Amino acid sequence: MKIWQEWKWWIISGLAAFVLLGAGAWYYYTMYDITRIKSTLQCQCAPIDLESEVKQAPLVYQGRVTRISRSLDGTYKVIVKPEQTLKGHPIEEPFLEFTVEKSCPYPFRKQHSYLFLVPMSQPGEEQIPLNECSLILNADDIDTMERIYEWLSREPASPADEQGSPSADRTSSHDGAERIFDAMQSELYSIRIEEDQYKTWLYNAGDRLFFYSPQVKISFFVPLDTEVSIDEYNRFVQGISIHRKLSGREVPFATGEVNVEVRELPIVLKLFDAPPQDLIVRIQDPRGGEGLEIPIQYIEPFTYSVTSDTDPGLEDYMNLLRQGYQGVHYVMNGRTHRYTFTFNHPVDRGSVYEKLNESLMNHQTIAWSLQWFNDYEVQLSLVLDEWTTERISFTLNGIRTEQGYPLVAAETWAIQPTEPLVFTAIDLATNTKEAYFTSVVPYAVLDVSPLGGYLLAGMEAHNGIHVVYRYILLDRFGNVMKTFEVEEIRDPEWISEDQLAYATDQELHIYDLPTDTTKTVWQVPNYKDEERIVSFDYAHQDGTLAVSVGYTDEGGNFMYDLYIFDSFADPEPGRIEQFGSYECVEGECGVPQLLFTDQQHIVYTRWESTGDSWDYVPVLYMTDLENLQTRRFNPLNSLDAYTDYMLYPLHSGKVLYIADITMGAAQDSGVPPRERWSLYDPAADRFEYLFDTELGLFTDLWLSQLIQDPDGQIMLHLYERGWYTLDLESGRLTPYDALSAHIEVIDVAANRIWYME
Incomplete structure (x- = not known):
């Protein structure tokens, strides 16, 4: 591709x-x-x-x-x-x-x-x-x-500077220490104050400054028209001292290393044991004139809490935000939701209104109001009509105390009004629907237990780099059995009706629902430094499993060893060293999904470079678990005319192969986009033609989900087109009208199709 x-x-x-x-x-x-x-x-x-x-x-x-x-x-x-x-x-x-x-x-x-x-x-x-x-x-x-x-x-020159005024004399001075002082005296510089946990406040010269951490770091960024020497810089910082405001006693600090070959010179002051009281930074004039005094006020950290009498899921959502994750909070539309914010400092009420209005003014269909109980407590009301579906986003970052101390809050609120969804199953034997419970959360993962008694539901969040999941275990009537924290478990798999297996960084676990207990069944052997589990796959046919353990080799490449278990009770799994390597191509770093086609073989696909910097193609691999030999297959070698294609390994051992056969025609050429669907048999290196179609997967759509049920039925979802069933024997692709096109996540278990609508 x-x-x-x-x-x-x-x-x-x-x-x-x-x-x-x-x-x-x-x-x-x-x-x-x-x-x-x-x-x-x-x-x-x-x-x-x-x-x-x-x-x-x-x-x-x-x-x-x-x-x-x-x-x-x-x-x-x-x-x-x-x-x-x-x-x-x-x-x-x-x-x-x-x-x-x-x-x-x-x-x-x-x-x-x-x-x-x-x-x-x-x-x-x-x-x-x-x-x-x-x-x-x-x-x-x-x-x-x-x-x-x-x-x-660059600052525009003033007439006084051009006529040789004293300020022009200072600006034209060749002494670097004097030029640094003059630049700070002009109040053109900016200040950064870094507290513990890497929280950072940015100020302009002349702003009121605050701190609370004993290890606070204060950085002045001074613009210069020309560079200074390291000796001139050292002479300037020798004239800096920090004092307690009341007693005048000096406070110890150190200056950070600096690169003077820049046009915005950083002057970094690192305090080691700053007292909980106001300070003054004093800077001497290198010429012996009147120096500068920059006051810094001590203050307790500015924090807030929030409660709601109308939103029972708020506490969980706030815990998610407090842990540094971003996510969407779903609430019922057609209602009024109230959120009471409590601050630990008296707040500038105007700054709260300005910050909220900055975001909420964009939501014309939502009525909102603020009710102040006192300077520490305010209630935000959001009035949602039954047609409200737009997401409401806002942050409190930047609101101020009455003294002007700004709040640094990383969390961004994202409230999504929605109608309740119904967890539903279609009985494939009778073609009837059964409804079980309602929820306002459109779960991104639905994994039903083999007999249909339980549901493992996954909610999406974001850790700043890629999507992560928080899993909740429910019975099919919506009762919560267990909640896992965000990123607590990976690759969960049902191994029986009431047992769930999952991986962490270092261990494999089995959770038993009837006893509410967790058992550790395997630990990473740590043959190499910093080994961790990067994938776990289970074969329902015979109970075998594969675990990928990743590490960084001496060349800095991320490699993984593959462990093959006959069962969870296998004490000595087979190990294939340096089975593969991978990069972070899409989202979280991870090993390509392995699929057991039978007890002896696993297949998987990888994106590999063609040699050009940005050209990648999907390549198929098959490993024989008897002799631990791996073979590489590339259908592109057989059908080199098809430049774009997708591979989907199936439980049968064959691979669904979808290729673009438009032959490179431009999208606006009038040539209908066509794809050829085939089955590829890696063992025989042979294609079995299924059909040609004009679905347009490579232009407008995408195959967003492919489900294989244990009986061999294949269901697939085409983005914005809907659900289809694929009959491999007849080679027919048939729309499945029982599922609406907007439903994107389903599961097939217990001869039922499970979904939320």
């Missing part, structure tokens, strides 16, 4: 000199003409003035690409770790996620740094979209980066 195309990145720069007549001064401005990337649709982007783009962009920062992945809808996700902010805006998340349109992928490279000029994301917006005209610069272009630093630090 062709994932990435080759793209060219042109940056054409030309220098134009502009003469400003005034006091005989010459000023030079560099004009950049950027020809952006051309997408496959040949979108044209007008030339730009890079200087204007940089100055007008609300957010300019440099970030390093840590991960690139492909989504099922054909778009790409680029995970970026911010390295530095060029315009002073706070970046409160450790990672930012961009979505890149599939028609115009950018030539990103992992572990490379880029400069991003993007609009600020809105509250609740997890991803920032990039199109073919978004402006991104490679940070390796040192000349361009230096020019951008100059533009951002």
Whole structure:
């Protein structure tokens, strides 16, 4: 499958000199003409003035690409770790996620740094979209980066400066220590205060400053027009001292190491045992003049709690947010929901209204109000009519105390009004429906026990990098039997009607419902450093199981050993060393799903590079468990005309093979998209033709779920098209009208189809 195309990145720069007549001064401005990337649709982007783009962009920062992945809808996700902010805006998340349109992928490279000029994301917006005209610069272009630093630090010259005023004398001084002091005296600098648990507050010069941690770190970012030497920097910081405001006693601190070859000089002060009282940072004038005093006020951490008499699921949702996860909270529409926020400091009421109004004003169909009980407590009411379906997002980050101390809160509220869903089963023998319980949560995972008595339901959350799950165990009437915390368990599998097996990082467990007990059945042997379980797969046919144990080898590659068990009671599983390697291609790092086709063989697919930087194809593997030999199959070698294809291993040992046979025709050429569905037999290296169809999987749709029931029935869901049944004997693909198209998650067990609608 062709994932990435080759793209060219042109940056054409030309220098134009502009003469400003005034006091005989010459000023030079560099004009950049950027020809952006051309997408496959040949979108044209007008030339730009890079200087204007940089100055007008609300957010300019440099970030390093840590991960690139492909989504099922054909778009790409680029995970970026911010390295530095060029315009002073706070970046409160450790990672930012961009979505890149599939028609115009950018030539990103992992572990490379880029400069991003993007609009600020809105509250609740997890991803920032990039199109073919978004402006991104490679940070390796040192000349361009230096020019951008100059533009951002340049201040217009005043007439007094031009006529040789005292301020002009200070600015033109060649002594670096004096220039640092003068820059701080001008109040153009910014301040960052870092407390414990990596919480960070950003201030401008002149703002009221606060701290609470004994190990607080205070950083002043001072813009300079030219670089200073390390000796000049050291002479400046020797004139810094920190004192208790009341007694005047000095407080010990250390200065951090610094790179002076920058245009925004960081002056970092690390305190070791700051007392719980107000402090003053004193900075001497290197010329012996009057120095600076910067007060920093001690304050208890600003926190809040929330309760609700109308929303019983609020406590669980708040625990999720407090643990650093983001998720959606589902509530009934047609009702009024009340949330009482209690703060530990008297609050600036106006800041609370401004922060909430900033987000809630966008929801025109939702009525909301605030009722203050006192300066510490306020109740938010959300009035939802029965037709309300839009998601409500807001955050309290940035509200202030009466003294002006801002709240730093990472959690973003995402409240989704919805109608209740019914957990339902279709009896395949009688074709009748049975309803069991209602829920407002549209579970992302439904896994019904073999006889249909219990349901393991998974709710999605996000840890800042990829989707994670929180599992709840219910009986089929909706009674909660057990709740697992987010990321507590992985790869859960029913091994009997009332026993559930799952993996953690180091162990395999079996949970027994009747006794509510958990048994550890295997532990990672730790033959290598930092081994951990990265996948667990169970064969219902005969009880065998496979466990993948990952580690990092001496070359820095992530490898895994494969352990094969005859059963959970097998004390000595077979081990295949260095069975495979993998990268984080889509979401969480993980080993490709293994499928037992019989007691002797397992098959799985992997995405592998074709040699081009961005070209990957799915490749099929089969391992014989008797001799532990692995064979590699690539259907592309047999049908090289089919450039795009998908592979789905089946329990029969064969593989469902879906190939694009449009032969590269453009989407707007008028040629209907066609796919060929076949069965591929790896053992015989032979294709069995099923049918051709114009479903358009490679243009508009995607096969989002494929379910195999133990009797061999295959059900599949096509995105925005609905459910189908696939009869492999007759080769027929038939719409399954009993399930609505909007239902995306089902399970097949106990001769029933289980779903929520």
